[in-house]
Amino acid sequence: MSLSATTAPPSPAAPPSPDVPHRRRRGYLLNRLDLKYSPYLYIAPFFLIFGAFGLYPMVRTAWMSLHDWDMIGDHSFIGFDNYTRLLSDEYFWNALRNTIGIFALSTIPQLLLALFLANLLNRTFLRAKTFFRMAIFVPNVVSVAAVAIVFGMLFQREFGLFNWLLSLVGVEAVDWDGHRWSSWTAIASMVNWRWTGYNTLILLAGMQAIPKDLYEAAAIDGASQWRQFWQITLPMLKPTFIFVVILSTIGGMQLFTEPLLFGNGNIIGGNQREFQTLAMYMYEMGIVNLNTAGYGAAVAWAIFMIIVVVSLINFLLVRRSAK
Amino acid sequence: MISGSQRLWRTSPLTYVALVLAALLSIYPFYYMIVIGTRSLDSINDVPPPLTPAGAFGDNFGRVLDNDAANFLKGMMNSIIVSSVVTLSVVLTGSLAGFAFAKLKFRGRNVLLLSIIVTMMIPTQMGLIPLWGMMQDLKWYDTLYAVTVPFLVSAFGVFMMRQYASQAISDELIEAGRVDGASTFRIYWSIVLPALRPAAGVLGLLTFMETWNSFLWPYAILSPENPTLQVSLSFLSYAYYTDYSQVFAATAVGTIPLVLVFLLFGRQIIGGIMEGAVKS
Numbered sequence: 001m002s003l004s005a006t007t008a009p010p011s012p013a014a015p016p017s018p019d020v021p022h023r024r025r026r027g028y029l030l031n032r033l034d035l036k037y038s039p040y041l042y043i044a045p046f047f048l049i050f051g052a053f054g055l056y057p058m059v060r061t062a063w064m065s066l067h068d069w070d071m072i073g074d075h076s077f078i079g080f081d082n083y084t085r086l087l088s089d090e091y092f093w094n095a096l097r098n099t100i101g102i103f104a105l106s107t108i109p110q111l112l113l114a115l116f117l118a119n120l121l122n123r124t125f126l127r128a129k130t131f132f133r134m135a136i137f138v139p140n141v142v143s144v145a146a147v148a149i150v151f152g153m154l155f156q157r158e159f160g161l162f163n164w165l166l167s168l169v170g171v172e173a174v175d176w177d178g179h180r181w182s183s184w185t186a187i188a189s190m191v192n193w194r195w196t197g198y199n200t201l202i203l204l205a206g207m208q209a210i211p212k213d214l215y216e217a218a219a220i221d222g223a224s225q226w227r228q229f230w231q232i233t234l235p236m237l238k239p240t241f242i243f244v245v246i247l248s249t250i251g252g253m254q255l256f257t258e259p260l261l262f263g264n265g266n267i268i269g270g271n272q273r274e275f276q277t278l279a280m281y282m283y284e285m286g287i288v289n290l291n292t293a294g295y296g297a298a299v300a301w302a303i304f305m306i307i308v309v310v311s312l313i314n315f316l317l318v319r320r321s322a323k
Numbered sequence: 324m325i326s327g328s329q330r331l332w333r334t335s336p337l338t339y340v341a342l343v344l345a346a347l348l349s350i351y352p353f354y355y356m357i358v359i360g361t362r363s364l365d366s367i368n369d370v371p372p373p374l375t376p377a378g379a380f381g382d383n384f385g386r387v388l389d390n391d392a393a394n395f396l397k398g399m400m401n402s403i404i405v406s407s408v409v410t411l412s413v414v415l416t417g418s419l420a421g422f423a424f425a426k427l428k429f430r431g432r433n434v435l436l437l438s439i440i441v442t443m444m445i446p447t448q449m450g451l452i453p454l455w456g457m458m459q460d461l462k463w464y465d466t467l468y469a470v471t472v473p474f475l476v477s478a479f480g481v482f483m484m485r486q487y488a489s490q491a492i493s494d495e496l497i498e499a500g501r502v503d504g505a506s507t508f509r510i511y512w513s514i515v516l517p518a519l520r521p522a523a524g525v526l527g528l529l530t531f532m533e534t535w536n537s538f539l540w541p542y543a544i545l546s547p548e549n550p551t552l553q554v555s556l557s558f559l560s561y562a563y564y565t566d567y568s569q570v571f572a573a574t575a576v577g578t579i580p581l582v583l584v585f586l587l588f589g590r591q592i593i594g595g596i597m598e599g600a601v602k603s
Contacts, residue, residue, distance in 0.1 A: 031506075038507045042423040043435065045416040046476045053473035054442065057450025057457065064453060071456050120342055123334045134589040135346035137596075141585045142353060143536035145553040146574045149560045150352045153359065153567055159368045161355075197349060198596070205597035254448050257538045265561040279448055279539075286452035287543055296452050304449055 061297045069294030071286075082298035092299065094273050095281040096306070098184070102259070102277065103252035103310075105188035106195075111244065113192075114199035119229060121200065122207045133204075136197035147190050148261035155186045155262075177263060183275040190258045195251075199244050206240025207233060238318065245314045253307045254279050278303050356578065360384075360571035367567050383572035392562045394548060395573055398555030405471050405551060406534040412475040413530045414523050421484025422515045426497055427507070436485070442478045451543065458544055469544045470551060474534065480526055483599065487522035488515065525595030528588055532581055552577045 065082055069075040086092050121132060139147070154161045155176040163173045176186045210233065218228050256279040263269050267284045269276030276284075282303065286296020361380040362373055387395050423429070424436050454473065463469040492515060500510040516523075541551045547558045556577055560570050585592065 034507050036429070039423040039427040039429040039432075042419040042427075042507075042511070043481075046420045046439070046478075046481055047435075049416075049472070049476045050442065050478065053454065053457075054450065057453040058445070060453035061450055071452075071459075117342070117345055120338050123338060125334045126338070127334070130590060130593075132342050132346060133593055134585070135349050136342075137349075137589070137593060138353065138582065138585060139349050141532060141581050142578050143538070143553050143556075143581075145536075145538050145556050146356070146578050147352070149556065149570060149574050150356050152560070152564075153571075154352070154355070159370065159372060161372050164370065164372055193349075193352060201593060201597055208597075250444075250446055254446055256448075261557060261560060264564060265557065282448070282451070283539075283543070287455055293452055293456070300449055300452060304446060307446055 061300050064294050064297035067294040071290035071293040082295050095276050095278045099277045101184050102188050106191035107248045110192045110196050117200045118203035121204050139194045140198045144257040148258050151190045180274045187258050206237050210236045246311045249311045356575045360575040364568045383568045386569045387573045393555045393559040395555050398550040398552040402552035406531050409474045409534045410527050410531045413477045413480045414527045416476045417480030417484045420481045421488050424485040425488035439478045465546045470541045492518050
């Protein structure tokens, strides 16, 4: 670094005058090196650590998935056998079904609600804007584990708040973790609670980026607020909406903590695997059962492919519907 | 002039009703955590369910501290250490790389930046299984290295700092530094880093929250004897799921620090999230 060349005290033994041009040349050289190569030094920490602990494991996941791999024993190359086995694995399809079910129950109501709330928060003369934004966002600050613990009790059979509320309208106590649909609802409600506020803020940011004069022109033409929302806000919000949908897809397909804690740590998610998600199945195959790590790696790649496909479908749907 | 109340009602009262309702629903589960955490165990089975806090928090939290199965205090200390180290590192490495990408010219800059953006889209669970094996080989299983080192850098951090640096720092400022004979690192340290402070603060807060709350990886690689806070909470809830007041007291203690941080810096955090959304 040239810092040392410019700030180092002159060595007392050196004769003063002939040293000056020499030091200048050395400073110039260091300066050239600094300009040309120091940028690589600054980005190196990121690429070194990401390469070792981010990229390399991912490539290795692909490699492992082509093997019969025991994490603490041997492994042998088997080509695409893990993937063909996946296609006829009833537990895998079960986990996929649960994941998509919970994803639909969480994403659709959540994004509709977020759209509604963002539209309210976007009103020009709204009071206490900061308060409302913070209040709506605060669930996102609470950890997933804490959310799952609190909701686990709200959905408790004997003395949970939800069954008490249901009893007020004469509905019998629901065994929330005993059935497919009820456990999906409970888990989706945790996701909804934690993420609605976040998505509201993202959509609000998108709405505020829409030029105000579009609305003014529409108002002069006599368009109602409702009409303005459909004709201006929604179409202009399309890119933000696609962003939010893809983000929700990436999160939703990797759902793990909520169903795990809802089932008290049972990795198969309920007695009959009623709410085991794909991520839980990957964990069961790759980490709980170390001798099937290769198969677990194949599940990981399957999750990745599903994320890509679901994102693409969502992308096309949103693009078409907003036309 | 429009008077205060007239201005207030230019937004329909229904808007406020809906927003207040949404705010209550957002805050209620958090409030409920405090209600149950401060109640004695026998009042929890009451019908109707208890709706107000009581005075048994000390007693409940005492049971948490006496509990050998969860190692709550150790988990808390571990979480403070890991979150602080990761936050500091993500902000420093992010600002260094962000500065280089925004303001320095070098070969391969655009390709490398693009590769960082692409990695932001990759699901984090993809490498979980091999990473677990690597930790065994490194003898890092059940150590804090395992939950710290892989997270010392963040693609999002680099990208966020790059975006902020390219609009907040003028090229003239950097040229002026060069003319004065400052080295690139000197320019980073004395000119760029101070100018990046607002974005660095938001990145730090977001990183701290994310690390504090992360679950899957610490759960996979740490034992109940040496947990992070979230892992400790999960074991507490498995083992004592009938003792809700104990579990909720611990959950409240683990959540309150972040809520306090949010109350202090919420405006900046929300600003950072909303700005990030518009740019991407």
